Amino acid sequence: MEDLFLPGIALTILIGIAYLTGRLADRAHERALVRDEALLSHQYLDSGDAVPDTVSIQQSRMVTGKVVIAEDRFRNLLARLRVFVGGRLAAHEAAVIRAKREAVLRLRINAKGASHIIGLRFQSAEISRGMIEMIASGTALYTDHRPTGGKPASLPDDGVNISHHNLLTELASASMAFLLICWGIYTASGFAIEWAASSISVKDEVAIWSELEPEIIDGHRVGSQRNVFENYLVDLINSVPKEALGPARDYDFDVMIILDSSPNAAALPGGLILVNSGMLDLVESENELLSILGHEIGHYNGRDHLEGLGREIVGVALSAMMFQTDAILTTWVAGWPKLLADRDHSRSQELDADDWSLKILMAKYGHVGGVSRTFEKLAAMQGDHSVMDYLSTHPHPMDRVNRLDDMARERGLPIGETIDLQTGFDNFLKKFDEIPAQSLEFQ
Template sequence: MEEVILPGILLTILIGIAYLTGRVADGVHDRALKRDESLLPRQVLDSGSNIPGDIKLHDTAMVTGKVVIAEDRFRNLLARLRIFVGGRLSAHEASITRAKREAMLRLRTNAKGASHIIGIRFDSTQLSRGMIEMIVSGTALYTDHRPKGGFPSALPDDGVNISHRNLLIEFLSASTAFLLICWGIYAASGLLVEWASHEISVEDEVAIWSQLEPELINHHRTADDRSLAENYLVDLINSIPKTALGPAAAYDFDVVIVPDPTPNAAALPGGLILVHTGMIDLVESENELLSILGHEIGHYNGRDHLEGLGREVVGVALSAMMFQTDAVLTTWIAGWPKLLTDLDYSRSQELDADNWSLKILMAKYGHVGEVARTFEKLGNMQGGHSVMDYLATHPHPQDRVDRLYKMARDQNLPMGEPVDLEEAFEDFLVRTGEIPESAREEGRKFSLTTTKD
């Protein structure tokens, strides 16, 4: 959740800066317009093309005025919200009227000495993203009436179509409507995603995702395709009694070790588990390692990986609807593997997955020793509790430690001696014929993150 809250605070600050700078620029421009308009002689402005009958015409001339206006970031954001929820784009109406006034000011300056300007027409052209050229044209009439004095320009529509609501009120109104609509869509789609994730069979899940990652899922890797450490992790999962795996027993699990110092692991569709080297370096016993793998297996049992992915799809779709572009969708589709590894599950999903790690350790070793050891280390790395813990999707590691030990006590689950990770890995290498028994007798050491094929 920190990944959402902190960018949200930054976004709010940027929106505030955009609002304040935009209002300052608006004020400066409006005062300059009023000053310059007051200096111009009093001219009769008319969008009609009829020459008044009470004047003596001496000469006529075609006059124009043009101005280029740039995008106001705050008004643009407000307009996008309004497009999504419906209603008048009053945020841009004021900008367009100001552009008309500026263009009229330049037209009137070019018509110096004219008493009337008739046939006034406005036109606009988009130059590029965020820039529009406003052009006004008309016919200047030079008559026996000499204009005197000055007064602010009155546009043909006199600005009657402009909303006088404060932009902050308009922004809050549009934002509230937008958030309510998004919340409604997200809540409804969330129920649908939850239902669909439990209805999709493992076979269908593998068939769907094998189209996206055929090398890892469709063409399932063999022992020759994996490293020795990856083969050990797969063997460790396969050594779990099938009855302890729950619905996840239908998966043909594969494990990929990712060279990343961050202590993390992730469950991807199709039974593919990613384990960072940082996580392997953190654990000291096979029990710890299986607790982590058991936690990821628990996510498969809860279908959490599909639910999280489905909600991400809904969020991206809402973003694409708002910004009216498929670029967001294209970017998401291109980077879906990384997105899956970064998915945050809810607190309840994380705690349910912890329950499965207890069941799996008990089934494998007959005790649950070291079930919370990794979380103890992560808690020491993260530090104590903070206000952000209440906003985080994952429970604080120390809370998970306390809960796991409480569950073990409540179920009378024994705590036993752990299996040293290096010794367990060496046993695997000897058992599979990767190294001879004599290599162990010679005192050679084999580590999961340093052993080469």
């Protein structure tokens, strides 16, 4: 969640600064235009090429006026959203009109002394993102009619060609449309990913993952390549009756301990389970340990590991295809529909995986003692419920404790004594006395 909220706070501040500084610059430019237009002599401007019959031409020449105008960052970001969702580019309209007025102002200065400027034309080009070059050109007519003070008879249209909606309103409407489109894309891709994940066999999954991540799965680690505690974890999984593992029984499981203080574990494709050392620090019994491993095995049964990988790939692909790498606002905004689309799905996956913890503990020990103990510790670490819990892809640990306890009670599952972790580990060592002492370094 920090990946969205912390950048969001920073972006809100930066967007606010861009909005305020941009509006100040707009108003300063508008005041300068009004002042300078009033200072120039009255000249007749016409986009047509006809020479007025009422004047006598003494001289004529080609005149131009050029200006390069930069749009503020706020307008640029707003325009990017609008380009994606479609609709009127109101953010650019006012800037283009001001560029036209500035170019005409400079053209009139170049045509000082002319009473008429006919054949008025505009050309524009984008020099770089957010910078527009505007060129106004025309034919200046020097006649027997001398120009007097005042504004010209014609200026670039600033009526129907400019949206008068507040830019903040434009930002809100464009962002909402953008969110809905992204949410639809992520949701639709989720159904496709779910179907694809269920269609891949374990054999194909291992083959594909071995090609994608040869450093992690180059063949399959044997006991001599693991430290002693990793061998203990693998032996604990293998001690569960195969039929109790569900579809995951087809995996040749491997467990890798990651030196990371955060209490977490993850199921990777191919049957590799990652367990952080921070999670092991919380565990006091072998039952708790198997409950954690059983939860990850539950993810394999639900094909959640493949669906999660698929959703990440789709997210990266869509970001690369639809959003430029430096479009910070659009990339951040797109993260919200992805979070909302994944939220309920991920929570359902977590709760289903918790069910497998119950089944696996029951098959191994004949009771489910210790199944919720780790979640109780995580709940104490996380604290009470908060607004952030609503957006989290994982249920609050205490909700999971209550759910596991309720299911055990409803199903009549016994709660027995747990096996101390050191006792379980010692029992494992007794079976494998030939393990070298140096392999015990982790412990």
